[in-house]
Amino acid sequence: MAAVQVRGRRIGSHIILSVWSILVLIPLWIMVINSFKSKLAIYRSPFGLPDQWTLDGYLSVFSRSSFPRYFFNSIAITTISIAGIIILASLAAYAIARWKSRVSTAVFLFFLAGMMIPIRIGSINLLMILRNLGLLDQLIGLLPIYIAMGMPIGVFVLTEFMRTVPPELTQSAYIDGAGDFRIFWQIVLPLTRPAMATVAIFNLVVLWNDLWFPLIFIRSESQRTLMLGVTRLFGQYQTDWTLILSTLTVATVPIVLLYVLMAKQFIAGLTAGAVKG
Amino acid sequence: MTARSFRLPRIPVWIWYMLPGLLVYTAFMAVPLFKSLQLSLYTGSGFQIDTFVGFDNYRRLLTEGEVSQRFWGAFGHTWVFFAVHMIVQNSLGLLFALLLSSEAIKGRALYRTIIFIPATLAIVVTGFLWKLLLNPQWGAVNLMLEAVGLGAFAQPWLGIEGVSLVVISLVSSWQWVGIPTMIFLSALQAISGDLFEAADIDGASSWTTFSRIKLPLIWPMMGVVAILTFTNNFNAFDVVFAMAGANGPPNYSSDILGTYFYRVGIAGEHPVGIPDMGLGAAVASIIFVVLFVGVLVMRTVFQSDGTDD
Missing domain, CATH: 1.10.3720.10 (MetI-like)
Known part of the structure; x- marks a missing residue:
């Protein structure tokens, strides 16, 4: 009986944490994945992988x-x-x-x-x-x-x-x-x-x-x-979605990448001011 | 009198170690802060703020026509902005921390890493990204609502008075929830396992364990989180600026003290476009006083009520 209860609670925890994780990852997924699509493709299918990958957004971020x-x-x-x-x-x-x-x-x-x-x-x-x-x-x-x-x-x-x-x-x-x-x-x-x-x-x-x-x-x-x-x-460039999303991706990636590599130190660092203060 | 008998007091060598940091900190933080308080008593045009007017800037903010209407609007919205963070962000943070502190949960490290990702993003990036997602023409949020059959709920989220401010606050909570999560989590993990074992043996329910053991022990951390939330939100600007713009549209309904301060003191209020630095300094001073008093009040609340005895 108790074991069933504990298992039930564990499943509940997983559901809550997974739902939130999805809520965190979807916006980032949309940002990154759509930065590789043409403007039209973004409208047609905003969630999936691009049919045709394009680097136009990135190229114009760095050249224009x-x-x-x-x-x-x-x-x-x-x-x-x-x-x-x-x-x-x-x-x-x-x-x-x-x-x-x-x-x-x-x-x-x-x-x-x-x-x-x-x-x-x-x-x-x-x-x-x-x-x-x-x-x-x-x-x-x-x-x-x-x-x-x-x-x-x-x-x-x-x-x-x-x-x-x-x-x-x-x-x-x-x-x-x-x-x-x-x-x-x-x-x-x-x-x-x-x-x-x-x-x-x-x-x-x-x-x-x-x-x-x-x-x-x-x-x-x-x-x-x-x-x-x-x-x-x-x-x-309000309406140039590809360009905007590439820009946001480029601005974000360096820090997020560092974070994923050193998550422990980042969490310690960013909560440092709070925990003892 | 010779130089010999006249001895200068020896300055401890440590002063020299402190001096460079102290100088920069004083000149670019302490003095500007103090001077800005002082400037709130002056008026003038452009950078020439030298006419002493006493508390006239404050009188204008608090009572004069459109100026005070905007000020009180922003003041009230800032409390709403703060309240949403207190309720949504910090409750979720506590919930996540409680779930993550249980060792039985597999993949804790992964969940923790994901929950904290948004806190490493720039606020402007978060704001712009969500602005796109909430866009009524393309916005992924509305498309998703349609996909799950809730299309009737699709809204121009940032275009409705009263809704937009709450939506922006929720986006900001989405971004920062990792901070309270980690603070509560480290507090929970610091609680000795013996306590839970003893409670278990006594047959305590999980609610009893939470309310009698965990809650009192993490109460001081709640104070820390509350103060942090308070100071961060009374000082917020970027997220509203990115998602709605400096004017806090629609119809100033998402205007907060940060954006109001920016318009009045730095960018210049529409349609004049010339900053009124004295008035801006008065807004800053009010933010400062609210922060100061608020932090003091919260400190006493969370210190005195921390224990049962």
């Missing part, structure tokens, strides 16, 4: 528009920002973890406050700051903002992690005469790699997908990021 440029811009600003976040946040985190004082606690809390407050609220003043710095409509203008945005989560995750580094490790290095910076560079940083991955992944998804700041700061074609480009293309 400045898409390669947007792509490059996004890769550049995302990687440089992440590098900046990791360098600055790990330096700060090291100091906070090692220096027991009221100042370091205050600095830590100051950084943490940023996790609750969306930086967008400061957009009006950021516009003025960038304008005064002559960085409006420049891709590079996003860099300091992205670094500032990434600091709270970076400092939080890295500090928590560095606190778990056993003090014996650093103490013996001290006795051997290593300076603070050498201990940081040669002992602590290599140990912190998993936490850095968490920070990098979190910011990768947030920054790669960011639309807000490019939208309000950037106008020029040559400075646009991928997401801003997607927005503009969508407005321009």
Whole structure:
């Protein structure tokens, strides 16, 4: 009797989870599969495999528009920002973890406050700051903002992690005469790699997908990021479904592919801010 | 007095480690935030916001004609947007977490991976994709309804006042449900198996196990999820922008604070097209205050009611 009940419940669970999985996968399937069809075929049979595969959408994404440029811009600003976040946040985190004082606690809390407050609220003043710095409509203008945005989560995750580094490790290095910076560079940083991955992944998804700041700061074609480009293309070619779907696919695939390859780290990274905060 | 007897206080070396990060964070996050609050008390044209007007921007938002009509509309819609996420997204998240925490379910890793995929998509991409799927001419959603004999329910989903906002909120819930799922799941997996064994021996029903063991133990995580949902949604913009546009059509019925802020402070409200930055800063400040108060309230609720004793 009980066994039957348990089995029944298990089947129920599978039904619920499968239905949701289908709801997740169908839109993505439609996006990818229709990007290989002609416009007419999309209308005729939106769900099946294409009778005739076509790369027209992809070819025009990469030739007709400045898409390669947007792509490059996004890769550049995302990687440089992440590098900046990791360098600055790990330096700060090291100091906070090692220096027991009221100042370091205050600095830590100051950084943490940023996790609750969306930086967008400061957009009006950021516009003025960038304008005064002559960085409006420049891709590079996003860099300091992205670094500032990434600091709270970076400092939080890295500090928590560095606190778990056993003090014996650093103490013996001290006795051997290593300076603070050498201990940081040669002992602590290599140990912190998993936490850095968490920070990098979190910011990768947030920054790669960011639309807000490019939208309000950037106008020029040559400075646009991928997401801003997607927005503009969508407005321009509303009815060219093949092109639109190819664009969306291209914008999505890099991150989703990375995610599928490293699902565990991604889930850890993207929920990191929440779980302990 | 010689230089010798006059000793500067030694600055701990740690300051230098913190300084670069602190500088960038302060200059590009803390200061802009504070300055934007301050700007809400000023008015002017373009980037020249230097006439002090006290709380006049707030008065306009809260009471003056069309400005306040739009503001209160957006304010109310933001709560609806938030409520749909709280109810749909977080209940589904809890349900999925409960199902996935049972070790008897095969393929857990696969389900988990799939549920989380949308959270890695750009919000704009999700928005555009669903906009296509919901399109009344081609939209896959209506075609599917027809295919299963529910063609009568086919709608121009994003064109109906009142419906469009809910549909957009549901799409956004579809995207983010993986986050509460994973948070609840990790909380459930942290519960010691002994507790369930003991409950089993005592003959507790699965409802009793849920309400007496799981729920109290994951209650603090509910607080985390609620706060996260709240801050993310009061700050939302992209999904409405992608699916409906900056004006929150039809007839401003899907306008939320994020899109209103964008129109007023950055793009310029139709038909004038010139941003009113002081007014925009006032909208931002109100978002900030609501967030601040909301988070404080939720923290106390979820901290105090967490335990029975």
